[in-house]
Amino acid sequence: MKFFVKLMITALVLAVLLPFTVLKGKDGRPLMSLNDLKAPDLTLPEVPDAMNLPEGTKLGKREDIIYQWRDAKGELHFTSAPPPKGVEYTAKGYDPNANLIQSIEVKHEEAQPVMAEPQIKKPTDIGNPYSPDNIQKLIDDAHNVQQLMNERMKQQESILNSSN
Secondary structure (H helix, E strand, C coil), X not given: CHHHXXXXXXXXXXXXXXXXXXXECCCCCECCCHHHCCCCCCCCCCXXXXXXXXXXXXXXXXXXXXXXXXXXXXXXEEECCCCCCCCCEEEEECCCCCCCCCCCCCCCCCCCCCCCCCCCCCHHHCCCCCCHHHHHHHHHHHHHHHHHHHHHHHHHHHHHHHHC
16 A cells, blocks of 8 residues: 555656656747746726726726725715715726626506505515415425435336346
């Protein structure tokens, strides 16, 4: 066992050294050199000044920048337009082509007139995109999938048992 471990370590060292020594390219030089070994660049890209951002940059359009700032009352704002002059802000860019999960569109009802008595809202009026019928359908679908898997397992067991 010890001999096998020593043999494997030797083979690994030789495999690492081959491109630097014995294996040559068409020009007669080794396939790799120590200059080819570089650490990846792990720095984050700088967000350019959003006010002077030219069209067609890596971030895309001016709409791809989000401004974060606080107003005189101390309320935090996130906008796609720059804040008023003289307000300190932070500009953050994002890639609109990034792999994101699309949100669910919630249908908003028109605002009701203000009534004298407060109206108690039902949970379905809050704006939940999932209806009880859809949730029940998901549960039924999960049960159907479980039944299919159980049937498939029985078929596989019967095939295995019949071959023995």
